[in-house]
Amino acid sequence: MALPAAGLAQVPQSPPCRTVGDSPARDGARQFLRIDPDSAQRLAAIGLDRAAIFARMQETSVPETMGCWAMPAGNFDSQLVSVGMAQWNYGTGSLQPLLIRWRDGFASRRDFEQALATIAPTYGALLFSSDCLAVPVKPACRAGILAAEDAQGKLSSTLQAELTALFEDDAMLQVQTDLYVALLDQVRLDLLRVFPQYPGALRPITMRKVRWAIDTRVQQGGLPGDEDIYRLRTKLAAMPPSDYWPRLTAIFDWYDAISRTIDQDGILNDFGWNTATWRCLVRNRRVDPEQYELLNLTFLKSRTATGNSGRWQALTFERRAKIILGTGSVSSRRDGSCP
Structure with missing residues (x-):
């Protein structure tokens, strides 16, 4: 059963602001934001050239500031x-x-x-x-x-x-860029720890993983610890094939259940659409092995979102799940659908 396409969703209008991107100077004459050459070389190893760095920066800003460089909140x-x-x-x-x-x-x-x-x-x-x-x-x-x-x-x-x-000051845009590039360097180390690269490695670092790891570090400070990852992978490796889809459904059931409780915020206009869409993907067997592992790792990390005593756990999960699955609703912004 097809679900509503993204174009039918109500998408909030971005406020007037200086928008995140590889900004030219205010007179439009030149690009002025600098990226440290050594950092640029390291990040290129995980597929992040200058254009990709600013694309990831813009993507990070959408759920945080609706794409603005500033957008202060109290x-x-x-x-x-x-x-x-x-x-x-x-x-x-x-x-x-x-x-x-x-x-x-x-x-x-x-x-x-x-x-x-x-x-x-x-x-x-x-x-x-x-x-x-x-x-x-x-x-x-x-x-x-x-x-x-x-x-x-x-x-x-x-x-x-x-x-x-x-x-929105030019100098502060450079400061934000520097801090974000430093964050990406931490993401690079996160990824190499969780998905070590060597000849014949079974888990290559894909752009999906890069985007997922960035969002996890921005919102929760980093990826799960080694002990938790080892425990999870051991269980996944021993899981009988008959459990593959029911176990994934159980994660989506967890997300749906906590979204309905009284003290989860930021998801009111999203969780119903997400639950229906993601369950549809399960019914149609449209989740690949990389997505499956990332969803389980996201489940591990989302359970540790302790701000305001866990008030944002559903939001942390839906942000990452949307990146992993390529479809989802976050802050009323819907992308993709289930055929």
Whole structure:
């Protein structure tokens, strides 16, 4: 039974913003974002040339910021402030290094202060205070930020505008690019650990695996540990053929069940379509061995999504499952279908 095609889904409109990509300078005259040559050489070994790096960067930004370089968000997820194409945040300590790099990129303290007075005249001093650059942030920083948010964690229009201006600044685009390329280098090591490459290796590193590993590291910090992977692969190797499809169905049942509970967020408009589509793939036997293993590895990792006591476990699973299967709905964006 065919399911609705992606074109029939309601897709949210991207907000006006500076969009993620291999951006030319604001005057359109040249490309200005740099990639470290040594990093570029290493990443080329897993199929990531310059075009692919920016394609992956843009793909990462879609579920995080709807494709924008900035799109700041408040404390709705207990991270105080999240901003930037990978939603770096104060809560995990990932935002502070970007702010420090941007500040330290100026030739002098005076140049920094002048730029900050233009970009963030109201909240710049707070954002770059020692209290807000500490990891974790100090109480004075937390109080100052929360005073600029409402009870639902929505940023004031002024703080939102200043964070947007800061993260759309040319120099901050370079900082974000540098940090993302460093993240890709970590992804490369993740992949070589989980899928070691040698002559005759049974598990080559494909672009599907690269995209899956990027999303896992961005949202959960890395791939499952060696002990867990060994246990899973041992069980999969011993699994009788009669269990192949029922076991996969059970994972989709788990996703559907937790999606229906009271404390899972970010999936309300997605999980019903996903469950129907993915079960259709199972009925039609449209899941290959690589997809099967990646779905099981995703199940392992999604169970460890502990933010807000597991509030985002269904979302973590559906993001990766969509990448693995090539069809799915995330943030109301539907791609693919089941024939």
